[in-house]
Amino acid sequence: MTGVVLARAAAWAGLLALQYVLAEAYLARGTWWHYLLHQLVGWGAGLAVAGLVAAHTRYRLPVPVALVLGQLASIVPDLMFVLGRVPHMRSMDVWLGHISIHTGPRPLLVALGCLLLGGWSTVAAAYARRRLATGLAVGAAALVTTACLLAEPVPSTLEEFPRDAPPAAAGPGPL
Amino acid sequence: MRLPRGVALVLAVQALGTALVVGWLGSGRPGAPDAGLQQLDLLMLSERVPGVEPVDGRPTMLVVTSPECPDPGPRRLDARYGLVVSTDPVLADRLALPAAARGCSPGYVLLDGSGVLRYRTYDPGWPEHDQEQEILLESIARGHHR
Secondary structure (H helix, E strand, C coil): CCCHHHHHHHHHHHHHHHHHHHHHHHHHCCHHHHHHHHHHHHHHHHHHHHHHHHCCCCCCCCCCHHHHHHHHHHCCHHHHHHHHHCCCCCCHHCCCCCCCCHHHHHHHHHHHHHHHHHHHHHHHHHHCHHHHHHHHHHHHHHHHHHHHHHHCCCCCCHHHHCCCCCCCCCCCCCC | CCCCCCCHHHHHHHHHHHHHHHHHHCCCCCCCCHHCCCCCCCCCEEEEECCCCCCCCCCCEECCCCCCCCCCCCCCCCCCCCCEECHHHHHHHHCCCCCCCCCCCCCCEECCCCCCEEEECCCCCCHHHHHHHHHHHHHHCCCCCC
């Protein structure tokens, strides 16, 4: 019994340490905004998948596992950048819209919407509301997909860059 | 009432996500810095700008900033790459970084060794982000294409 408790405590400590290291890495690069976008989309996607799995199979994807898998899927291009020294490419949209989500409409709200819908899908599945869980999970996917389809293309000439969009101000903290 | 397994964690993560987004937007920061293009780390450009040249034929970072910005002190960048800092507002406009030379919103462009512009971004913390810049410059030196 004590062993199980210790193993769980260790797993949670590892999970929280991973979250801290990730957040700190984005902060150090001045990319907190990117952290928000990709973590929320990743968590939402993971929870949407967990909701679908629970609604349509007899299996249950544990919430922490769903969160971490979704999170990792959404930051593969960033891991490739830091660990593999590979710049971003437009084709990296396959990782949960990693490129287009930036230039789509209201990116932060879309990312938050994905998290809320995906999370509610998991909650609905936990209460055996299968159709609702499915609808919410599909809604999360549709939201991100629509935002990516509506995204402005990344400029390929200086002429195409917006001239009046404010850059983020400098600052040491995330908020 | 006891919640089903995992539900409390889902609700906690949703609350955290909401708080982070509200905190960001509530602090007055843009919902999409530079229309979402700030520090995208994607080598999107391939064009020459008259009068903009690399240093000694090396891949070069050209920073545009303003005299109002605090002096960042010694800048770190591998010696394989050139580094130029300008406060010229006309150049800032030509490089699509109009805010860089006014107020304090620095940005930079990256050139390959032949003078072709490959990347442009705002980055207020540019003096601290040498690793990011070197990865991009290294890719430019290798001839990475979109």
